[in-house]
Amino acid sequence: MQIARLSDLADPAACPRLVVKVGSSLLVGREGLRRPWLEGLVAEIDAARARGQDVIVVSSGAIALGAATLGLEKGGRGSLADAQAAAAVGQIALSGLWAELLGGHGLTAAQLLLTLDDLEDRRRYLNATATLTRLLDAGAVPVINENDSVATHEIRFGDNDRLAARVAQAARASAVLLLSDVDGLYDRNPREPGAQLIAEVHGVTAEIHAMATGDSASGMGSGGMTSKLQAAEIAEIAGISLAIANGTHERPVARAVEQGIGTLFLPRRKAAARKAWLGGRLRLRGALVVDPGAAHALARGSSLLAKGVTGVEGSFRRGDAIAIRDAAGRIVAHGLSEYDAEECARLLGTHSSEQADILGYAPRSAVVHRDQLVLL
Ligand code: GLU
Numbered sequence: 001m002q003i004a005r006l007s008d009l010a011d012p013a014a015c016p017r018l019v020v021k022v023g024s025s026l027l028v029g030r031e032g033l034r035r036p037w038l039e040g041l042v043a044e045i046d047a048a049r050a051r052g053q054d055v056i057v058v059s060s061g062a063i064a065l066g067a068a069t070l071g072l073e074k075g076g077r078g079s080l081a082d083a084q085a086a087a088a089v090g091q092i093a094l095s096g097l098w099a100e101l102l103g104g105h106g107l108t109a110a111q112l113l114l115t116l117d118d119l120e121d122r123r124r125y126l127n128a129t130a131t132l133t134r135l136l137d138a139g140a141v142p143v144i145n146e147n148d149s150v151a152t153h154e155i156r157f158g159d160n161d162r163l164a165a166r167v168a169q170a171a172r173a174s175a176v177l178l179l180s181d182v183d184g185l186y187d188r189n190p191r192e193p194g195a196q197l198i199a200e201v202h203g204v205t206a207e208i209h210a211m212a213t214g215d216s217a218s219g220m221g222s223g224g225m226t227s228k229l230q231a232a233e234i235a236e237i238a239g240i241s242l243a244i245a246n247g248t249h250e251r252p253v254a255r256a257v258e259q260g261i262g263t264l265f266l267p268r269r270k271a272a273a274r275k276a277w278l279g280g281r282l283r284l285r286g287a288l289v290v291d292p293g294a295a296h297a298l299a300r301g302s303s304l305l306a307k308g309v310t311g312v313e314g315s316f317r318r319g320d321a322i323a324i325r326d327a328a329g330r331i332v333a334h335g336l337s338e339y340d341a342e343e344c345a346r347l348l349g350t351h352s353s354e355q356a357d358i359l360g361y362a363p364r365s366a367v368v369h370r371d372q373l374v375l376l
Contacts, residue, residue, distance in 0.1 A: 003174060009243060020177045020179065022179050023178075025180075035097070042098075045102070056142045062087040063087050067086040087148030091149070108139065109140065111142075114167075116283065164178065166282075169234065173240060174241065180224060204232050237276055237279035244263045245262035285317070285322055286314020288312055290332070291327065294307070302370060303370040306350050309344065312345045318340050320336065321336055333368075337367065
C-alpha cells in the first residue's frame with residue numbers, strides 16, 4: 001500500500017516506518033524547553049507505536065537550548081564556536097528529556113549524533129542503516145540530531161530537514177513528517193492576501209522552488225522553506241513521501257493527519273536503495289558537462305560515454321560521486337565516475353576506439369555506467 005494522502009501517515013500498512021522531525025522553535029521557547037508540548041508529541045509517538053508503526057525522531061533544538069543556558073547571543077548562531085559550545089550544552093539536556101518522556105510511556109530512547117560524512121560515505125551510510133535497523137528491531141525509538149559540536153561548516157548539514165530526509169533513506173522509512181511553525185508550502189508569501197496552502201506536490205519542480213524563494217525579500221521564512229524543499233527532493237529520489245505540517249499546536253501529528261492540514265510531497269518513482277543514496281548525496285567531488293545528445297541518452301537510461309562529455313570540473317578520483325550537468329548548467333544526474341578527473345579530461349569527446357591509446361590501458365565501457373547513475 002502506498003501513501004496517497006496525509007491520513008496515510010498514521011496507517012501502519014501505508015507507512016510502517018515514519019521519521020518525525022521537530023524544529024527548534026517548537027522545542028525551545030523563551031522560557032526554555034517547552035516540556036508540556038513535547039509531552040503531547042511523545043504521547044502521539046506512543047500512539048503511532050501502538051498502531052504498529054516504527055518511529056524515528058530527528059530532534060533539533062540543541063543549539064537554541066544551549067545558547068539559552070549559556071546566555072549566548074543570537075541564539076548561539078553568532079559564530080561556529082558559539083554554535084558548537086551551545087550544542088554541547090543543549091544536546092545533553094535535550095536527549096535527557098526525550099529519554100525521560102519516552103521512558104514515561106515505556107519506550108526506550110536511543111541517541112544518534114550524525115555528521116554529514118556519516119551519510120555521504122557509502123560504508124558509513126550502511127553502518128548507520130545497520131544501527132538504525134537493529135535499534136528499531138529491538139523496539140527503541142532513535143532520537144537523532146546532527147553532531148553540531150564537532151561538525152565544521154564544510155562538513156555540516158546545517159539543517160535538520162535534509163538530515164531527516166537522509167535518515168529516512170538510510171532507515172528505509174516510508175515517510176518523513178517535518179513539524180515546523182508553518183502550515184506547509186504556500187503558493188506565495190503566506191502573509192500576502194489570497195495565499196493558498198498547497199496540499200499536494202508531485203515533483204519539486206522549478207515552479208515549486210519559486211514559491212519558496214520568490215518572495216524571500218519580503219520576509220517569508222524562506223530559508224526554512226528552502227531547506228524543506230531540498231529535503232523533499234532527497235526524499236523524492238528515494239521514493240519516500242514527505243509532509244510539512246504545523247507543529248505549534250498541541251497534538252500536531254493528529255492535526256496534520258486527521259484534519260489534513262499540511263503539504264504532502266509524493267514521490268513519482270521508487271529508486272533502488274543504492275541509487276537513492278547516490279541521488280541524495282549532498283557533497284559531490286566534481287562535475288562532467290555533457291552535450292544535448294548525451295543528456296538525451298542519459299534520460300533514456302544509457303550510460304554516459306566520453307563522446308558526449310564536453311567539460312570536466314573538480315578533482316575527483318575514480319569511484320567518487322560527481323554531478324552530470326547539461327550545457328545550460330542544470331544537474332541532470334549524479335553518478336560514480338569510472339575515471340579520475342584528469343583521465344576524463346583526456347577522454348573528452350573521444351570514441352571508445354581511440355581511448356586505449358590515450359589511456360595506455362583498455363578503456364572501461366563508459367565514463368559513468370548506467371548502474372552507477374541516478375537521474376534527477
Ligand atoms: N542541529 C541543530 C540543533 O540541534 C538544528 C538544525 C536546524 O535548525 O535544522 O540545534
